[in-house]
Amino acid sequence: MKQFKRVVLVAVVCLSAGPASLRVGGAAGPPLLGILQSELQRNFESLKKEPSPPYFVSYAVHDERTTGIRASFGALQRSEDARTRFASVEVRVGDYALDNTHPIRGDFNASLPRISRISLPLTDDDKAIRLALWRATDRAFKQAAEALTRVKTNVAAKVKEDDPAPDMSHEAPQSYAGAPVSYTLDTKAWEGRLRRISAPFADDPLVFRSDVQLQIEADNRYFTNSEGSQIATGDLTCRLFIQAVTKADDGMELPLYASYFARTPDALPDEKQLVADVREMIAMLAKLRKAPLVDPFSGPAILSGRAAGVFFHEIFGHRVEGHRQKSIDDAQTFGKRVDQDVLPSFLSVAFDPTQRKVGATDLVGQYLYDDEGIKARRVTVVDKGVLKTFLLGRTPLSRFPQSNGHGRAQPGFLPVSRQSNLLVESAKSVSAGTLTDLLKEEARKQGKPFGLLFENIEGGFTFTGRTSPNAFNVMPNVVYRIYIDGRPAELVRGVDLIGTPLAAFGKIVATSDKVDVFNGICGAESGGVPVSAASPALLVSEVEVQKKPQSQETPPILPAPPKKSSHESPLLAAMQDELKRSMADLRMTDQPAPYYIAYEIDDTSTSRVLARLGALVDDTTTRGRMLRVDVRVGDYTFDSSRFISLDRTGGEASASAPLDDDYDAVRRQIWLVTDAAYKRAVTVFAKKKAAFQNRAAAADAIPDFSKEAPRETRLPVPAPARASRDAVDRAQQISAVFASSPAIHSADVSIVESRGARYYMNSEGFRLVAPVQSASLRVVADTQAEDGMVLRDFFIDVENSLQEMPPVASLVARARDLAARLTAARTTAVGEELTGPVLIEGQASAELVAQRLVPLMLARRPPDSENPRAQQPAANPFLSRIGSRVLSESLSASDTPSLTQYDGRPVPGAYTVDDEGIAAQDVTLVENGKLATLLTSRTPQKNLLQSNGHGRGGTAQAGVFQLRSTQPVTAPELKKKYLELLKAQDKPFGYIVRAIANPSSLQVSPSDATDILAMMGGVATGGVILDAVKVTPDGKEEPVRGLHFGSIPSTTFRNILDASSERLLYSYRGTGGTISVIVPNLIFEELEIQKIRDVAQKPPIVPSPLK
Structure with missing residues (x-):
């Protein structure tokens, strides 16, 4: 009876392979x-x-x-x-x-x-x-x-x-x-x-x-x-x-x-x-x-030392944590029982964080000082069955005013009293054989044919509150029936040990003379902390067991794939062989077989660097392989995709794949994930058919999946990303700029580079090996205006590789400009609200197009639902406007993934083949203001039944989106025309907007979340304006702050009056990869600009340490 064990979360071992x-x-x-x-x-x-x-x-x-x-x-x-x-x-x-x-x-x-x-x-x-x-x-x-x-x-x-x-x-x-x-x-x-x-x-x-x-x-x-x-x-x-x-x-x-x-x-x-x-x-x-399943049972049992350790940890330990005795929501099982019997008189319980070992076994709950800075000490909580004290941090009880060194927390949590090394000591111990004899005797007295032996456990949990049952659950996974008639012990399965604390403690009859140790991580209010529990085996006269929760999923339909040596690419061979087998043999009785299976493995390595004020905060490199499987049943017209039920979302499944090019290990993982995806697909397909059988058939029903001509594509892939001194140096040099700006409250400079390959194949014959590569720089800083308004500014640079980024000197200069702009903004005036003409320049124009216009060019089709009344995403209004004017007549738009260079620079959004293996196509979307088509994937839309090579990240996505005017003017002429427009409309002022927030610019650590919410005011539906000037018709400019765009409906882009001949290449990370936009400066005839209405917080009370 080998003892395998599991801790509540994770159990532990300090191994050293080789020379550690x-x-x-x-x-x-x-x-x-x-x-x-x-x-x-x-x-x-x-x-x-x-x-x-x-x-x-x-x-x-x-x-x-x-x-x-x-x-x-x-x-x-x-x-x-x-x-x-x-x-x-x-x-x-x-x-x-x-x-x-x-x-x-x-x-x-x-x-x-x-x-x-x-x-x-x-x-x-x-x-x-x-x-x-x-x-x-x-x-x-x-x-x-x-x-x-x-x-x-x-x-x-x-x-x-x-x-x-x-x-x-x-x-x-x-x-x-x-x-x-x-x-x-x-x-x-x-x-x-x-x-x-x-x-x-x-x-x-x-x-x-x-x-x-x-x-x-x-x-x-x-x-x-x-x-x-x-x-x-x-x-x-x-x-x-x-x-x-x-x-x-x-x-x-x-x-x-x-x-x-x-x-x-x-x-x-x-x-x-x-x-x-x-x-x-x-x-x-x-x-x-x-092993046979066990029915619910009440009777005598032996808990092995480890099982007893969990038993005491969950049932007893949490109930003697001192802070619970003050909580009005806690049941306070032992709150009034100090100096009273709470355990049998032969048992004592101590908690000793100073003890490093029990016998030869190390204890993980050992420490020198607790998380409140109090020296660790041994605490005898129960002496000969009598409760003497509680585990205490610096939250005292009236009777126990001092900490005893048990204030503990996972980093980032508030410490409370927690367990350390729980030690159960017994004055009534017998040998293991005698304990078994006592178990049989107890069962015989109770008229039971057997008792139970809980040899091994997964973990456990307990409830100590008043609003739920004050109960425990210990989860064994190796349990035996011990028969009183001498039959051999019988392994059984499927039981959980349950009960209430006071009843359980009174049933302990005897203990063994051998102590075992349970090491693990305990999760509670103050996070996960390492704990140990050392206990002898316990004989309990009566326990109650209930059936475990049971999965309803069957074992895999197909047997494990045969082992094979592959001399070609093991990854592709494993994908190909399992794909062929699954298409031929994967099916359940009386259920449809797959008509389509696709496999994708992304093998990427990612290097991350973060620096502040010239100091390195993070420098890590990771590698991973992600396997995604798509199984469809039905046919191209009506299949298991695009349907949401309460418990399933379609025949897709994912899991990590081995990093090694090990054919057998990779194929085994594909086998298991394919089995899970097929079962999901069959379940969802049945629900989808049931939901549609009472719905009126649409006269213009759209297929669920498009038929496409298969093709094979193999493109060069880059070497894996490695820790780069260049990235570290860049981040440190750029971030050091902010050390000389004492008004800045925080500034982060991060560089992330990913490289690798995407392997894709499906049952139609598509094969794809394509590069995965991107490098992104993000510089973000914030401060507070004198009136308390939170101010944040940023810039990003996204390229294919670190080597394609601008020189460090130019990035340092941009960071210096950002710091100066933020510092100056602290004392600038809050802008006035405006509904009227607005000039959008540079980054602001690119961001506005990326956030508001590009999504309108995507033929995305929302899924159907099991509940037809369930709220569906709003349909793209451009779906019904093909052939109609959606932009100014002087404007045209296209998506050109074939464009690899622009103005002497690489275009990161360019690609050759999309994620579904379809060749990328250059698409004219709008010509002379009229919408010609949309970007499509293999999910058809009305009148858009085929893919044009824009299936990226599981949906339709842009690659290189271009907006151009047939009647452009230079940027200075555009500004002149804007001032003339203000004068013609008798406007006292207008706005030139030069930067707006990108969603990633508002992604910060949770501790900064309150600042960001304050900045956004909860109403910035159209985007926060980061850099704008108030301009009068005579050209006088005044920087302003505290503004955001109001609602920007899709019809807004019909009212673009003029555009510049200069266009900006701007790239950002989107679903499925990098997206580039190439856009001019734009004059909008009417935009709504509103004040950010937030409750300003007071500026920092203590002066910055940089001052």
Whole structure:
């Protein structure tokens, strides 16, 4: 009875393949702690002058390096190495007795977040770190002050609380500086090892999922607070996790998990042992498939040590977390039971984060200081059955006013009292054999033919609140019936262990004399934290089990594909062979066979760089392969696509594919995803037919899929993207510009480069190998006007590769202009509203066309719905306007994906073949103002039944969209004509708009979301204007801010009066790839420009550290 185990989320092992070693040094040291303390004191002292000053501020920084490697069925799935550094800021306003963290009763979710999570530079850059902390502290303080106002009102309006304990405990400041941790790893050796460990799973065709994962993490943590604590600690953890899933004939999924954790390489099992564990797991899965289902049962049971650890963690541990005893929403199972019996007298329970091992097993819940800066200590919660205390952070109870070092949180969450290393100690222990005899005796007394043995578990969960059952659920996956008549133990499946805590504790009869350890991650209010539970096996006189939830999906229809050596491209061969087999044999009894199958694999590597004020914040490179499968049943006229039901969206499925060119592993994944996609297609097709059988047949019914002539295309593909010093240097040089602009609150410079190949084939004979490549630069900065308005500006540059980007000097100059423009905008006037003629220039013209006109040129067809009354997306108004005027008569529009160069520059939106294998076509969309056609994919529209090679990203999409005038004028002449128009219409002023926001320019971290909402005002339906001048008929210009476009209906583009001869090439990332637009400056006869109506927030209280 091999014991496989699974943690609540993930279980752990620190393995080292090849020469892995620990060394001191390599991470940030004391200088970072000094920066944190200095910036904290600067903010704390300044904020003390506020009417509601903070009484407590803390900064916590986690500097993490992680390596993750994953293999499946003998092939590599993932191999990544990354370093991150982020900070959490907590500000408390009020005093220790009553502060902003006080629970608000009767007002669900009323409190704003009290901690922010912000990324920091990877180096100890003083300016960049201080700027990030300053901004986060200002935000946290304002949220805390606002929350305290609500708290005081709530306390005054509600009944007296049961426990009037203070909101925060007084604690002595702590000082500790441990050595930072780091590691080295032979990644290639580990990749080979994981391949070999996972390979045996490929020998069993009935194992449908398998993973062997290694994760090593070095976490160097720095903590400081306004009370004087300064702590630096380091922790190295390594996790190895093995999982495999099979299915019984009745559809029940049967998972097994093995996990390992250790802190030093010499504590790790070797490869031979791990392969042996995998083979035992395979054997157990085979037995589970044949095991009988268990009906609901009540009777005696033994919980193995690990199962008992989860049992105590879920049922007992969460109920002795101190903060729950103050929550009015918590059941407070033990709130009034201190110094009373809560467990049998032979049991004691302690939590000891200072203990590193139980026997030879490392404990993952070990730490030196908790996440509130309190020194870890052993806490005996239950002594000989009597409850003595609770686990406490700095949220005290009246009877227990001090923390005992258990305030814990996942980085970015507010710490609360949480478990550490749970240790169950028994004074009534017997041997395993005697415990089994006692189980049989107990079953005999109860008249039961058997008892149960819970040998292995997946994890568990519990409910501790008052509004739901105060119950638990422990999820075993290896369970035996132990018969009283001497029959051999019988493996069974399909049970969950359920119950309520008080009833369960009173049923514990005895324990074994051997302690086992459960290591895992526990998720609760303050996020996921590592925990351990060490317990002997338990004999419980009565447990209750219920049936597990059961999947209704059958095992795969086709058997696993045969193994084969392929001398050609393994990837394409695997796709071709499984495609041929599926088209020939994939079908369910009395159900339609597929008429169409398509496979797509995107093999891409992506390099990401982020810098602030010249300091590097992120530098990572990842590689992945994504498999997408489209299976259709029916026929081209009416099939399983384009239909939304409550539980299905069509015969499409996706999954990651192996990184190795391993024919067998790739084909196995294709087999499984194809099976899932076919079953979805059959289900959706039946629902679609049922929905349509009572609908009146349309006289002009449109087919679901177009028939196209197959073609084969093979294009050159670029080398994979690699970590680039050039990208890092560019980002740092550009971002350094903002260090000399003290009015700027934040500025990010990011560069993302992706390279790879797309492999596509379908059952019609289409074959495609095409490049995937793009490089994008994004520069975004923000500040606040003196009246509190949030101001943001940006620019982007999208190219095919990093080498095609403009020289660094020109990008630095653009960043300097952006900083100067933003700084000046802080004191410019808010613009007036206008409905009238507007001149749109440069980037603003390109963005407006990209956001508002290009989508109108796409023949996108919304899906049908199971519920015909369900809200459908608004139909494209241009679908019914083909042959009618949609633009000014002087304008024409086209999409020309064949255009690879414009004005001496590469055109990133150009492409040869679309994602459906159709040759890209140059399409004249509008001629002399009249709409001729739209861009189409293989999803037909009325009068647009064939694709014109614009199927990108699963829908119709533009490539290189061009707008030109047959009567252009130069840009200076266009401006002159605009001023004459203002004079002719007797307008006192007009607007020249030069930049508007791109949707990506508003994508920031969650901690910035409130600023962006304030900037947008919730009403910026037509786009936020970033750069505009108010101009009078005599040509006088005045910069303005705080404006956005009102509604821009599709008819607006009919009223373009003039366009420039100069045109701008502007590219951006869209669905399915890069899109380029080439557009002139434009005069609109009438646009609506409105003020952004937001509730302005006060500017930062403390001066910027850059000043």
